[in-house]
Amino acid sequence: MTSHSQPQSVWSRYIFSVDHKVIAIQYIALGLIMSVIGSYMSYVIRMKLAWPADPVVGFGDLAASQYNMLVTMHGTIMVFWVAMPILVAGFGNYLIPLMVGTDDMAFPTLNMLSVWTFILSTVVLLISLFVPGGAAAAGWTSYPPLAADPRFSGVDLGITLWILAVALEFVAFLMGGVNFITTSINRRAPGMSMWDLPLFVWEEIMASIIFMLSVGPLVAGAVMLLLDHNFGTGFYDTAQGGDPLLFQHLFWFFGHPEVYVLLLPALGILAEVITSCSRKALFGYKMVVWSTIIAGLLSFIVWAHHQFISGIDPRLAFPFSLTTILISVPFAVTIFAFIATLWGGSIRMTPAMAAAVLMLATFLLGGCTGIILGSAAADIYMHDTMFVVAHFHYTMVPIVIFAPMAGFYHYFPKMFGKPLDGPLAWLHLVGTGIFFNLCFLAIFPLGFMGHQRRISDPTQFGYIDGGESLQILATIGAIGALVSQIPLAINIVKSLLSDRKADSNPWKSTTLDWQTPSPPPHGNFATTPTVYRGPYFYSPPGIEADYLPQNLPQVDAPSDQVQASVSEPKTIPA
Amino acid sequence: MLFQVERHRCQRYLGFEMPEILGSCSTRDMYPLGDAVMFEWFEAMPQSISTYGGQLDDLLRLIVWIVGPWFLLAEGVLFYCLFRFRERDGVRAAWLPADTLKVNAFILVPAALVLVCDLVIEAASDSVWHEVMIHTPENTSSMVRVTGQQYQWLFRYPGPDGTFDTADDVVSVGEMHVPVDEPIRFDLQAKDVLHAFWVPELRFKQDAVPGRSFDRWFQATRTGNYDIGCAELCGVGHTMMAAELIVEPRADFDKWIANNGEVAQ
Numbered sequence: 001m002t003s004h005s006q007p008q009s010v011w012s013r014y015i016f017s018v019d020h021k022v023i024a025i026q027y028i029a030l031g032l033i034m035s036v037i038g039s040y041m042s043y044v045i046r047m048k049l050a051w052p053a054d055p056v057v058g059f060g061d062l063a064a065s066q067y068n069m070l071v072t073m074h075g076t077i078m079v080f081w082v083a084m085p086i087l088v089a090g091f092g093n094y095l096i097p098l099m100v101g102t103d104d105m106a107f108p109t110l111n112m113l114s115v116w117t118f119i120l121s122t123v124v125l126l127i128s129l130f131v132p133g134g135a136a137a138a139g140w141t142s143y144p145p146l147a148a149d150p151r152f153s154g155v156d157l158g159i160t161l162w163i164l165a166v167a168l169e170f171v172a173f174l175m176g177g178v179n180f181i182t183t184s185i186n187r188r189a190p191g192m193s194m195w196d197l198p199l200f201v202w203e204e205i206m207a208s209i210i211f212m213l214s215v216g217p218l219v220a221g222a223v224m225l226l227l228d229h230n231f232g233t234g235f236y237d238t239a240q241g242g243d244p245l246l247f248q249h250l251f252w253f254f255g256h257p258e259v260y261v262l263l264l265p266a267l268g269i270l271a272e273v274i275t276s277c278s279r280k281a282l283f284g285y286k287m288v289v290w291s292t293i294i295a296g297l298l299s300f301i302v303w304a305h306h307q308f309i310s311g312i313d314p315r316l317a318f319p320f321s322l323t324t325i326l327i328s329v330p331f332a333v334t335i336f337a338f339i340a341t342l343w344g345g346s347i348r349m350t351p352a353m354a355a356a357v358l359m360l361a362t363f364l365l366g367g368c369t370g371i372i373l374g375s376a377a378a379d380i381y382m383h384d385t386m387f388v389v390a391h392f393h394y395t396m397v398p399i400v401i402f403a404p405m406a407g408f409y410h411y412f413p414k415m416f417g418k419p420l421d422g423p424l425a426w427l428h429l430v431g432t433g434i435f436f437n438l439c440f441l442a443i444f445p446l447g448f449m450g451h452q453r454r455i456s457d458p459t460q461f462g463y464i465d466g467g468e469s470l471q472i473l474a475t476i477g478a479i480g481a482l483v484s485q486i487p488l489a490i491n492i493v494k495s496l497l498s499d500r501k502a503d504s505n506p507w508k509s510t511t512l513d514w515q516t517p518s519p520p521p522h523g524n525f526a527t528t529p530t531v532y533r534g535p536y537f538y539s540p541p542g543i544e545a546d547y548l549p550q551n552l553p554q555v556d557a558p559s560d561q562v563q564a565s566v567s568e569p570k571t572i573p574a
Numbered sequence: 575m576l577f578q579v580e581r582h583r584c585q586r587y588l589g590f591e592m593p594e595i596l597g598s599c600s601t602r603d604m605y606p607l608g609d610a611v612m613f614e615w616f617e618a619m620p621q622s623i624s625t626y627g628g629q630l631d632d633l634l635r636l637i638v639w640i641v642g643p644w645f646l647l648a649e650g651v652l653f654y655c656l657f658r659f660r661e662r663d664g665v666r667a668a669w670l671p672a673d674t675l676k677v678n679a680f681i682l683v684p685a686a687l688v689l690v691c692d693l694v695i696e697a698a699s700d701s702v703w704h705e706v707m708i709h710t711p712e713n714t715s716s717m718v719r720v721t722g723q724q725y726q727w728l729f730r731y732p733g734p735d736g737t738f739d740t741a742d743d744v745v746s747v748g749e750m751h752v753p754v755d756e757p758i759r760f761d762l763q764a765k766d767v768l769h770a771f772w773v774p775e776l777r778f779k780q781d782a783v784p785g786r787s788f789d790r791w792f793q794a795t796r797t798g799n800y801d802i803g804c805a806e807l808c809g810v811g812h813t814m815m816a817a818e819l820i821v822e823p824r825a826d827f828d829k830w831i832a833n834n835g836e837v838a839q
Contacts, residue, residue, distance in 0.1 A: 065810045139807045145784060146767040146809060152724065154810055238785025244768060245783060278659070281671035284678045309770070311783040314707040318700055325692040332688045336681045337672075339648065342655035344668030349660070360652060368645040372637050375695055377702035381630055381777050384770060384805040448618035450774030452805040455813040462801045463620045463774045539667040546666060 016116075018108035019522055023115045024094035025415065030122060031086035038077035039482050041070045046439075050468075050475035052457040065154055067456035068137035073129070075140030076162070079258070080169050081122060083400040087265045088211075089118070089176050091407050092204045094415065096180055098513035098520060099198045101189025101529040101551070106182040114175035121168035128161035136162035139454065141255070144236035144247050148228040163226045170215050177208035189512065189551070192531035195289075196550065198511045199282060199535070200268030202289050206296045207264040214257040214300065221250030248310055252303035259395070260299045264292060266403030267334055270356050273406045274338055276509040277353035278345030279546050281536040283337045291330035291337075298327040308376045309383050317376035324374040331367065335360065346539070346546070350507070351425035352410035358433045359402035366394030369444070384454075387447020390440045397436060405429070405488075413502030416495070417518040424491040431484030439477025442470045510549050511535050620774045623800065623821065625793040627777035629702045636698055640691050706778065711757035711791055718750065719761045722769030722782040725811030727802060731831060744834045748817045753827040754797050762788040770805035773819055781806055794821040 014022060047056040048067060055061045062070075093111065097104055105111045128135045135158040138147035142162065150156040184197065184205050224235035225247060234240020236247050275282050282288065304312060304320040338360060347353065369391040372378045382388060412420050450463040458464045458471065505514040516525050529551035537548035616635065622628055659667075672678055719738060721728040729750045733742035752758045762771055764782035772779045776792050804815035822830070 064813055068807065068810065068812070071807075137810075143768055143807075146807065152767050152809055243785070279667040281669065283670065284672040284681055286673065287678045287681065309707075309779055310768075310781045311786055311788060314703070317703055317707070321699060321703075322696055325696050326689070328692060329685050329689050333681055333685045335648070336684055339652050339655060340672070340681060342652070342659060344670055345655070345659045346661045346665055346667040347656055347659050349656070357652070357656060361649060364645055364648050364652075368641045371641050371692070371695065372634065375633065375637060375699035377630060377699045377706065378634050378637060380703075380706055380779055381634070381774070383779055384772075445615045445618040448615045450620060450772070450803075452770075452772060452803050454807045455803075457813045460813055460816050461803050463803075467618075534671075536671070539669055541669050 016112060018104070018112045020093045020097050020105045020108070020111060021415070021520065021524075023111050024090050024092075026115050027085040027093060027118070028090035030119065031082045031084075031090060034077050034081040034085070034122065038074055038082055039485075041074040041077070042478060043482060045070050045074060046475040046478040048456055049458060050471040052459055062456070064456050065134065065137060068139075068454070069135050069155075069158075071454050072136050072139050072142075072162075076125070076136070076166070078396070078400065079140065079262075080166060081125065083262045083396070084169070084173060085118060086404050087262055087269075087400060088173065088204070088207060089114070091200075091265060091269060091404065091411075092176065092180050092208075094411070095513055096183055096201055096204060097187070098516065098524055099201050099511055100184055100187055101192060101512040101525065101531065102183065102187040103523040103525065105179040106187055107179050110175050111179050114172045114179070117168055117175065118172035121165045121172060124161055124168060125165035128158050128165065131157045131161065134158050141248075141251055142225065143251075144225060144228060144244050148225055148236045148244075150229070159229055160226065163222050163229070167219060167222055170219060173211060174215065177212045180204050180208040181212075188531075189528060190530050192550075195286065196531055196534050198268075198513075199271035199285065199288060200265070203264040203268030203271075203292060206292050207261045210257045210264075210296050210299055211261045214254045214261075217250045218254035221247050245307075245311060248307050249303070252306045253300070256303045256306065257299040260295060262396070262399050263331075264296075266359070266399040267292075267338075269403050269407040269410075270338060270359060272509070272511065273352045273356045273410050274341055275536045275538055276410070276507045277350055277356070278342050278347045279538045280341050280345040281538055281540075283340035283343070284333075285534065285536065288334050288337050291333040295327055295330040295334075298323060298330070302327055305374055305376075305379075308379045321374060321376045325371070328367065328371065328374070335364065335367070350409065351420070351422060351429060352406045352408075352507075354426070354429050355402055355406035355409055358429060359398040359406060362394055362402065362433075362436065363398035366391060366396075366398060369394060381450075382447060384452055385447040386443050386449075386451040386453060389453055390443035390447060393440050393443075397440075401432075405432075410507065411513075412492075412495070413506050414513065414518045414520070417502050418495045418498060418500055419502045419506065420495050421491050424487045424494070428484060428487040428491065431487070432481055435477045435480030435484055437477070439474045439481060442474040442477060446470050446474075508545075508547050510537050510547050512550055515549050515551050621796075622775065622777055623794050623796040623798070624776040624778065625795060626702065626705050627775070629705060630777040633698055633702050637695055640695060644688065644691070707790070710789065711759065711793070714757050714759045714791070716759045716761050716789065718752070718758070719763065720750070720771055720782070721763045721765055722771065722804065722808070722815070723765035724767065724809050725804075725815040727769075727771070727804075727815070727817035729817075733831070744831055746834065749820060750802060750817060751820045751822060751827055751830050752794060753824040754794050754821050756824070757791055757793045759789065759791045762790055767808050768806045769808050769815070772803045772805035773800055774803075775800045776819075779805055794819075797821045797823065 017023060044056050044059045044062065048062050093105070133154065133156045135155070136142065137155050138153050138159065142159070146152050147159055153159065184201050227233040228236050234242040236242045236244045238244070271282055302320060302323045304316055305324040308317050373382055373388060373391060409420060409425055446464070446467050449467055451458055451467060458467060502518050504516065504518045512529055515529060531550045532553060533548065533550055535550060539546045540548055619631070622631055717731070719730040721730070726747055727750070729746045730738065731744040732738045733740065733744050735742055762780055762782045764784045766784060769782045770779055771782060776794065778792050780788055780790055798821055800819040800821070802817040802819050804812060808815060
């Protein structure tokens with residue numbers, strides 16, 4: 001079954017590898033390294049806001065221009081260089097071929113090209129931090145005219161490199177997306193229909209489709225920005241017949257779907273962890289898949305809710321507010337389905353499950369506060385305030401940090417064949433949960449005060465007077481949350497250095513990714529698995545074990561009941 | 575009422591006292607950490623001084639009163655399930671794949687209720703939006719042109735002849751004078767990059783875009799001085815881009831216009 005033989009040299013095994021598992025770990029490792037840089041930036045930002053007059057410990061004096069740069073690069077790195085590589089490329093690459101029961105991605109060489117393009121984009125981005133004039137400082141959204149003319153932002157080469165890095169990064173994920181979709185559709189194991197795919201694969205397919213359809217307009221927008229910035233064209237300059245708002249439309253036509261590009265894989269990871277740890281079938285699998293598809297479609301017609309007060313025709317607020325509110329429904333269905341999955345379960349609180357609960361509990365607040373921002377009138381007050389900052393951290397941190405944590409604790413034994421330490425994991429998760437909430441619960445009221453985003457010195461404005469203690473609390477929370485990652489680092493190193501062996505299926509899961517050794521060998525499966533049933537046969541009636549893997553041909557002592565609910569072995573295509 | 579707690583309250587956080595800051599609009603309450611729940615956030619808002627500010631505040635409260643219980647309910651059910659259905663010896667999980675529409679109703683009906691709540695919010699929101707952003711007060715013309723530029727706010731009044739861009743225009747940098755209890759129509763413009771005109775007390779915010787002019791309005795109900803901020807990242811001096819809104823009686827306003835030294839050339 002293995003289409004390519006095991007490469008021998010270290011070079012081709014671990015560096016220029018075409019193995020989806022190695023590529024996945026490369027992506028995750030790069031994402032983790034970038035997350036250290038992005039987190040350091042958030043530390044400097046929080047210190048500056050808490051003590052605006054003092055130099056930042058571990059950074060020094062912080063000029064306003066550097067503050068803008070840090071805010072810009074923190075956002076850019078966290079969304080494009082942490083969230084995308086870990087959630088989409090990392091977990092997607094690792095799990096899709098295993099879950100669909102094949103030996104590798106449909107296009108392994110393209111996959112390698114993808115990760116190396118991503119590495120190139122990372123290098124370009126990191127270089128931009130050290131060029132004269134500094135890195136991009138026009139916000140992670142890089143709105144023109146500020147981003148379109150070096151005279152306005154004071155940053156010249158930094159913005160050019162920023163655009164190039166982001167464009168290269170998109171190329172990398174386009175290649176990845178082609179692989180994800182093709183592999184899920186074309187390389188499924190015999191007997192596996194689309195309705196037998198684990199939810200994670202569905203979510204990755206939808207995320208890839210959304211990404212591929214939405215990224216084009218942004219690339220067009222970025223090219224025009226590059227031309228405006230470097231060659232004096234006037235696509236975004238009203239004096240030359242352009243329009244600054246054009247960029248905002250192109251950016252958010254991509255930018256909002258991008259949120260779902262990240263959210264969907266996170267929900268997919270959660271579905272796998274929650275079903276396995278509560279020993280229950282996913283409640284309403286098809287309903288959740290359809291919700292995902294509907295949400296994917298709706299995600300293309302909500303973008304202007306980022307622009308209610310940007311100067312678009314005020315009459316556009318109503319339709320975009322309506323679509324925004326509608327898109328909350330499919331996600332409500334998904335979240336409710338996850339909670340309903342717990343109902344009647346036998347919940348084993350593993351670290352992965354704890355991280356999944358942390359994700360759900362915090363994401364709920366992120367979603368609920370989004371309703372305030374989705375209302376155009378309430379957005380007049382809240383737009384571009386710290387309320388928005390707290391809201392999107394309450395959505396993005398659960399999506400980008402907590403869901404991958406759940407995935408990491410769940411799949412680490414599979415990826416490395418070694419178990420992680422339980423107490424250290426709990427220390428990590430409890431600390432992260434407490435300090436994350438401390439940080440961002442303190443930031444919501446700052447938004448209510450009127451504290452606008454991206455200002456480096458809150459003492460300038462009377463209406464933020466009295467917010468000092470909240471700023472300090474938020475900073476304590478941020479530092480605490482960062483320090484809480486130390487147990488995770490210790491845990492990883494300790495586990496990798498140990499010679500303990502993990503079970504091939506330590507959580508007794510049903511999906512194909514667990515029906516191979518840990519870590520899976522090159523080629524994944526000794527023999528091609530055949531799939532007989534859907535992904536979530538946990539605690540089905542009529543058998544003694546509380547799970548029934550997808551590839552197990554027969555049920556022990558089948559009862560009538562099982563016959564009714566377990567589908568017949570499917571005809572295997574020739 | 576929950577939302578109408580007196581504004582001057584001892585500021586306590588983590589057990590240490592914060593200095594009491596006096597002032598009509600900039601003082602707000604700090605609550606002990608345990609109270610840091612959604613409902614208390616309203617206490618942090620500066621007092622509304624515009625005719626539509628109250629409607630916007632009511633809308634925010636409506637949203638929180640609708641969304642808040644849903645949030646608490648969802649969290650409650652989540653943690654109830656985690657406790658009630660924790661792993662126990664000899665207890666097997668239920669087989670509940672929920673593959674029929676009838677069973678899915680357990681999810682779809684709550685989701686439909688969410689939609690109804692959403693639509694209620696949308697209806698309430700749209701009327702406030704219309705009042706602030708689409709409605710224009712009758713029998714008024716633009717009283718002042720507000721221009722954002724790196725990194726200050728300029729305010730140009732038409733002067734005695736009532737026409738902009740004439741010799742008797744009154745130009746002020748950093749001070750926006752308006753009469754109290756009168757609808758103020760203004761044009762919002764930007765010279766170089768995007769800015770956003772932001773006065774929390776007015777409950778008003780609008781981006782200013784180079785090459786465009788936005789016709790907006792407010793009516794202040796209380797005299798006093800209020801900070802104007804820029805709410806759209808506009809460059810190195812973004813933080814410093816502050817101005818002052820001075821709401822005063824009509825007579826004082828007329829005097830200011832008449833005596834202003836900075837008359838345009």
